[in-house]
Amino acid sequence: MKKTLLILMTLGLFACDQQTNQTQSLQKQIDSLEKKLENTYKPGFGDFMGSIQAHHSKLWFAGLYENWDLADFEVHELMEAIEDIEKFHEGREETLLIGMIMPPLDSISKAIEQKNTALFNSSYTSLTNTCNQCHKAVDMEYIIVKTPDTPPFSNQDFQPLK
Ligand code: HEC
Known part of the structure; x- marks a missing residue:
């Protein structure tokens, strides 16, 4: 009886330990994903x-x-x-x-x-x-947009196909 109890307790401890390990490993994955997200290029x-x-x-x-x-x-x-x-x-x-x-x-x-x-x-x-x-x-009145005089790119034809 005593022996069975001891075995059960040891198994219980083992399971607990495994769970802690799993939690730690998940946390590690979350941390690494968060770091990746932080470093993802985001256009300004x-x-x-x-x-x-x-x-x-x-x-x-x-x-x-x-x-x-x-x-x-x-x-x-x-x-x-x-x-x-x-x-x-x-x-x-x-x-x-x-x-x-x-x-x-x-x-x-x-x-x-x-x-x-x-x-x-x-x-x-x-x-x-x-x-x-x-x-x-936004206090950037020095950025002044106007109707363009010349096409922005010489390698694109803006006229419709004939
Ligand atoms: C939210 C309101 C808003 C509108 C609407 C807006 N802009 Fe801007 N624009 C900004 C802000 C804020 C910046 C500064 C961005 C930065 O911090 O680099 C900016 C910057 C710019 C620049 C400067 C980029 C440079 O490097 O010289 C140009 C060009 C520009 N806008 C063109 C336009 C054009 C063209 C339109 C309309 C079709 C337009 N914007 C509409 C807010 C606006």
């Missing part, structure tokens, strides 16, 4: 703005040449970048302001759908004004 707000700047410019030339398919593509690239800012920079003061860009983007989308050059031009001006309005709101 400025990186997204650089991409937005390029698509803003391309959008102008797509509209200028009435390349509506490309214009539609560029508007969606801009929308995606906005969504990414909202996702990757959630909670930042600047991110709370980014939504102001949606009404002019929606208006440009409508112009593209209607292939309406006049509406495209006025919506584009309103989009550019909104870029600057936000830069002012």
Whole structure:
């Protein structure tokens, strides 16, 4: 009887020990995953703005040449970048302001759908004004966006396929 009790107690201790080992090993895995997450590359707000700047410019030339398919593509690239800012920079003061860009983007989308050059031009001006309005709101009024004079890339043809 005494012997059985001793065996049972030893088994119990052994099981307990194994559990502690498992917990420790899980904690180690969590720590290592947390470290990996911390070191994952996350584009900065400025990186997204650089991409937005390029698509803003391309959008102008797509509209200028009435390349509506490309214009539609560029508007969606801009929308995606906005969504990414909202996702990757959630909670930042600047991110709370980014939504102001949606009404002019929606208006440009409508112009593209209607292939309406006049509406495209006025919506584009309103989009550019909104870029600057936000830069002012975040005390970066020295970042001044304007309608581009020349295409941003010489290795892309902005005219529609003939
Ligand atoms: C949240 C409001 C907001 C809106 C809307 C916005 N920006 Fe910005 N923009 C910023 C902030 C904040 C920065 C500074 C980012 C940083 O810290 O690097 C910035 C920086 C920039 C820069 C500077 C990048 C550089 O290195 O010179 C450019 C260019 C730019 N934005 C273009 C645009 C364009 C084009 C639009 C409109 C299509 C736009 N932005 C709309 C907030 C905004």
